[in-house]
Amino acid sequence: DVKVTQSSRYLVKRTGEKVFLECVQDMDHENMFWYRQDPGLGLRLIYFSYDVKMKEKGDIPEGYSVSREKKERFSLILESASTNQTSMYLCASSHNFIEQYFGPGTRLTVT
Amino acid sequence: GQQVMQIPQYQHVQEGEDFTTYCNSSTTLSNIQWYKQRPGGHPVFLIQLVKSGEVKKQKRLTFQFGEAKKNSSLHITATQTTDVGTYFCICTNAGGTSYGKLTFGQGTILTVHP
Numbered sequence: 454d455v456k457v458t459q460s461s462r463y464l465v466k467r468t469g470e471k472v473f474l475e476c477v478q479d480m481d482h483e484n485m486f487w488y489r490q491d492p493g494l495g496l497r498l499i500y501f502s503y504d505v506k507m508k509e510k511g512d513i514p515e516g517y518s519v520s521r522e523k524k525e526r527f528s529l530i531l532e533s534a535s536t537n538q539t540s541m542y543l544c545a546s547s548h549n550f551i552e553q554y555f556g557p558g559t560r561l562t563v564t
Numbered sequence: 565g566q567q568v569m570q571i572p573q574y575q576h577v578q579e580g581e582d583f584t585t586y587c588n589s590s591t592t593l594s595n596i597q598w599y600k601q602r603p604g605g606h607p608v609f610l611i612q613l614v615k616s617g618e619v620k621k622q623k624r625l626t627f628q629f630g631e632a633k634k635n636s637s638l639h640i641t642a643t644q645t646t647d648v649g650t651y652f653c654i655c656t657n658a659g660g661t662s663y664g665k666l667t668f669g670q671g672t673i674l675t676v677h678p
Contacts (some may be wrong), residue, residue, distance in 0.1 A: 493573075495670035496607075497653060542605060550656055550665070552597065554608040 456480075457556035459544050474559050476544030482554075482558045484547045485527035487519060489540040490558075496543070500513035502527055518557075534563045568655050570669030578677050582665075583640040585672035587653035594656045594665070596636045598627060601671075602649040610651075633658070643676045650674070 473475050478485065487499045488511075498511030500519040507517050516538060520528045520531035527546075531538055545553040567590045577583055587596060595614045599607040611620055613629035613636060620627045626639045640647055652671035 493670070495570075496654075496668045498668075500664065545607075551612060552609045553599075553607075553654065554609070557606050 457544060457546055457554050459542075459556040459559050461559050462466050462557060463562075465564065466531075466534050467564055468535060470534050470563075471562065472497065472534050474513070474531075474542055474544075474560075476527045476529070476546075476556055477525055478527075478544075479525065479535070480546060480548070480554065481524065482546040482548050483524070485521065486545040486547075486553065487517075487527065487529045488543045488545065489513070489538075490543055491540050499529065518520075531561075534561075536563050537559040539563045539564040568653065568667045568669050570653060570672060572672055573670065574673050574675075576675045576677065577643050579645060580642050583647070583674055584637055585651050585674075586635065586637050587655065587669045588635045589655055589667070591634070592658045593633050594658045596629060596656070597634075597654045598638050598651065598652055599654065600649050604676050605649075607652070640674075643674070643677050645678055648674055648676050 457478045466472050485502045489497045490496050497513050499517050500511050502508045502521040505524050518530045542559045544556040547553040569588045571586050595612055597612045598610040600610055601607045611627050616633050617631045618629040624641045628637045650671040650673050653669040655667045657665045
């Protein structure tokens with residue numbers, strides 16, 4: 454069975470902390486995505502990676518960075534967490550932009 | 565730039581009524597994907613449409629892709645309480661490069677009253 458896993462379901466961090474969100478997929482997909490999802494705004498793409506060490510900015514990359522050192526793992530980093538980064542973070546992977554498989558999500562609260 | 569408008573934002577129906585959500589793009593699409601997200605869950609892929617005028621069915625769900633490949637609809641016949649959730653589209657632009665090809669509908673939240 455296809456699996457995308459995320460390191461935490463719930464996370465509470467303080468303003469200014471550095472936050473790491475990890476995503477792992479077992480499907481050998483070349484494409485991996487990080488989204489945030491907020492009520493009324495739908496999915497918004499933060500970063501996208503199409504290969505190891507390759508990345509592209511999405512629609513809202515400010516305040517975030519990413520790392521993809523291995524094909525199966527894509528990390529999202531909040532350099533200095535702020536309260537406006539409180540959100541649901543979803544990771545996804547896909548082959549050739551066809552059918553994205555989503556992880557369970559991490560609900561991050563920044564206080 | 566390319567925009568996708570999804571309507572309606574909310575839909576409340578009685579069980580047994582039909583439901584339709586629409587995604588409308590300002591530019592021609594290469595394909596469109598539909599996803600369902602149950603309350604508290606993660607998005608799950610439903611279908612991809614590629615061809616102009618394409619119609620696909622999955623039990624009570626009917627998906628259509630417009631002739632101009634700029635709009636699409638998802639129709640549910642005789643809704644059930646298990647249909648509750650958010651339905652949204654992910655659109656791939658014709659042309660463009662890598663991620664810039666993707667745009668997202670804001671989602672339609674469906675509630676079904678028993």
